[in-house]
Amino acid sequence: MNLRKKVMNKFAIKFTNKVSDFMASYFECIDVSKTYAKGQTALRSVSFEIPMHGVFSLIGRNGAGKTTLVRILATELMPTSGKVFIDDIDIIREPDSIRRRIAIIPQEARAISWLTPMQTVTTFLLYRGIRYSEAKARAKEVLADLGLASVADRMNRMLSGGQKRKVLVAALVASDADILFMDEPTTGLDPISRSELWDILSDLKKEKFIFLTTHYLEEAERLSDRIGILDQGEMKAIGTMSDLRSMVPKKYSISLVDKENGNIEIENNGSVIKVGSRIFVDENEAYVIARDLINRNIRFSINPVSLEDIYYSIAKKEIAGGESVQD
Ligand SMILES: Nc1ncnc2c1ncn2[C@@H]1O[C@H](COP(=O)(O)OP(=O)(O)OP(=O)(O)O)[C@@H](O)[C@H]1O
Ligand SMILES: [Mg+2]
Structure with missing residues (x-):
């Protein structure tokens, strides 16, 4: 199935592949559209292909369609039309064949207030079919790795916002999933907690593929191997930072x-x-x-030129000398 070539031809930007990319699995998203029941169109024929390694960050304003896309790729939500493949697996038609590899922190996710971090992570692992003794051992190890050992047996409601967010990340880290979706994992965190989470994600991306959404452009630029810019349901640009820089004609x-x-x-x-x-x-x-x-x-x-410059060029459709950005 040579879908890759078909999709690549759609893009003005050529992907910059590293040797490791050729060994990675690929996400292929082909003409994915989503119109919600009440007639709200969230995605319009979104197509892209990305190697599944490192961090991919999806940026875009409120209502751009980021959460909708994340939920479709994580097999939580059916698109109205379009196809999504991981390598040759059609994950819309065969979601069960891939779900084991996927874990997600939804945008509104909160650690359950009356559980402890230890119970939260252990329960998540049990739910994913891991044996109790192993789940407990893994939870303990990961909570310690993420600096949460001292609060592991305290109720989540007694933790700070940053610690609560780390508990959710700990559950994903401890799981057997290797495709992790995090929808705005750092929103609302203070700069220090955010930076701690960046360190955790930088370590994690060596072993697992992380697909995140964020409103912090500095975060996307710092963490990501690739970035996608979604605007009004359309993928306006996608690629490495150097791919995106090449969209802006000046340096x-x-x-x-x-x-x-x-x-x-x-x-x-x-x-x-x-x-x-x-x-x-x-x-x-x-x-x-x-x-x-x-x-x-x-x-x-x-x-x-920074990601912020590129983003504003695309979002505001203005670029040097009043030229508009090519879609
Ligand atoms: N369950 C739903 N029913 C109807 N419309 C929806 C639903 N969920 C999202 N939408 C609409 O789809 C569009 C895209 O929403 P989405 O949540 O994907 O955006 P987003 O980029 O994640 O925004 P934010 O940055 O605010 O989280 C919006 O116009 C939103 O109102
Ligand atoms: Mg969202």
């Missing part, structure tokens, strides 16, 4: 630092930098504009 972005500056006309074909937006420039343009802004005593920042 640097310039933005104003002082909010009171208003709209500033710059010495570059008369373009204007608006407060709160950015322009993309190449090296020579950066030099001319920087000199001009320094001479006029206007504070600005200049940085290599």
